[in-house]
Amino acid sequence: MIKTIKASKSEKVLFIFLISLSIFAFSSFFLLKNKCLFVEKNNLNTLEFIEPNNIAVMNIECGNVIIELYPDVSPKAVERFKILIEKKMYDGSAFYKVSENTFVQAGDIEYGNINNLDYSKIGSGESGLGLLKSELSDDFKFTVGSVGFARSAEFNTEDSEFFITLKEIPIYQGEYTPIGKVIRGLDILTKIKTGNKAIYVLRPDYINTFRMFNSN
Amino acid sequence: MKILFLFIFLFHISHVNADEIYNLLKIPNLEIYKLKNDNNIRYLSAKGNFKIGPNKNITCDKVNLDNLNAKFPIIEKNLNKYNSDFLKKIRLKYIVLCQNLFISEINTGGIPNNKNRTLILDINFNQKYFERMIHHEIFHMIHNTHIKYFDEDKFSSLNQTSFNYAECSTCSNRLNLDLYEKTHGFLTEYSKSIPSEDMAEIFSFLMTDKEIIKDIISTDKILNKKVNFIKSNLAKIDKNIL
Numbered sequence: 240m241i242k243t244i245k246a247s248k249s250e251k252v253l254f255i256f257l258i259s260l261s262i263f264a265f266s267s268f269f270l271l272k273n274k275c276l277f278v279e280k281n282n283l284n285t286l287e288f289i290e291p292n293n294i295a296v297m298n299i300e301c302g303n304v305i306i307e308l309y310p311d312v313s314p315k316a317v318e319r320f321k322i323l324i325e326k327k328m329y330d331g332s333a334f335y336k337v338s339e340n341t342f343v344q345a346g347d348i349e350y351g352n353i354n355n356l357d358y359s360k361i362g363s364g365e366s367g368l369g370l371l372k373s374e375l376s377d378d379f380k381f382t383v384g385s386v387g388f389a390r391s392a393e394f395n396t397e398d399s400e401f402f403i404t405l406k407e408i409p410i411y412q413g414e415y416t417p418i419g420k421v422i423r424g425l426d427i428l429t430k431i432k433t434g435n436k437a438i439y440v441l442r443p444d445y446i447n448t449f450r451m452f453n454s455n
Numbered sequence: 456m457k458i459l460f461l462f463i464f465l466f467h468i469s470h471v472n473a474d475e476i477y478n479l480l481k482i483p484n485l486e487i488y489k490l491k492n493d494n495n496i497r498y499l500s501a502k503g504n505f506k507i508g509p510n511k512n513i514t515c516d517k518v519n520l521d522n523l524n525a526k527f528p529i530i531e532k533n534l535n536k537y538n539s540d541f542l543k544k545i546r547l548k549y550i551v552l553c554q555n556l557f558i559s560e561i562n563t564g565g566i567p568n569n570k571n572r573t574l575i576l577d578i579n580f581n582q583k584y585f586e587r588m589i590h591h592e593i594f595h596m597i598h599n600t601h602i603k604y605f606d607e608d609k610f611s612s613l614n615q616t617s618f619n620y621a622e623c624s625t626c627s628n629r630l631n632l633d634l635y636e637k638t639h640g641f642l643t644e645y646s647k648s649i650p651s652e653d654m655a656e657i658f659s660f661l662m663t664d665k666e667i668i669k670d671i672i673s674t675d676k677i678l679n680k681k682v683n684f685i686k687s688n689l690a691k692i693d694k695n696i697l
Contacts, residue, residue: 342475392571414479
């Protein structure tokens, strides 16, 4: 005759603990993998701006980054930026140069689109709209969330590439043409994939869409 | 396929310190030492050793902060002799301070780079010549940006016809930087290396020991002509530098 042995109270507690631990571990695996989990997405329907004509919305994996453009500081640069946005030329543009907690860079129209990445030439592409003269400002401070046009070692070589600072970078003052500032979505930018210590990012994150707020 | 794997492998191992200063100057391991100055020059110091150049042939070590703090007033005093307009014209904005600067394994005091508006200075360079070295290197930046004013053939023609410069600045043993007792057209042995070094030596003395030069050129006709050549052409860039 087989005797049934009843589990003691402590054995039951241990059993329940192990079950709940495994459920927690299993669900964490999926939850923690989602880098955008605790990031505010910035729903455009709930936002209003005083000067919507100068508000651009960059949609990336974790949500909308809202940028206020400064035509008073750099009129030509902002005009170019708006043209590139309106022509949807930034859609699919890869954040190929990312320095963790420092800056993210995208906007190589020719070689930096996610559908047509050319690692051997990335950073040297052109938009086809020609080069711009640098519009440097000794007053504009590159604080957290500043957006500037990238350039080569020479001035007056701005085209379409831009960067966004993730920390204050005083040395950029008077060096790069400012375009505007991020007013919402900084934490979204910090989720962009970095290249660890490498200068370029392999399989980079990219811009889904880039639109003027008015056109949304 | 192998090439693709090799490329991906290299891509991952070619770690460069991609910070904000590297992004601007293409020199890794730098940090801001002093940013705001009257003449807009910006001082950066090496927080780690770095290797740059096409073949990584330029190397320099991180600075010892106490050492830099001790020498910085001398550096600043000498660079303050140049105003911001002049520095803009010669494309100089960043001074990179490091220790034990070498180019192709040859120890050097400074390396100018007009393209990046940068002058790298070795703060451990022989203190006897340190101040002069700063101006010497600045002359190279002046020369590089104003080649037409400092024509080497014209300058060389001021020497005695029997004299010939060396093929390059380091391919002779004319390296001594001490001032000659009897100049005979040249201030130092290094002046005899190549025309641009000769000009740079004269300029460096003009910036540091103007009175000595005044005395020397009163008896040395060749040097007198050379000094006038430098002065008159510099005045075309900025009348107040000398």
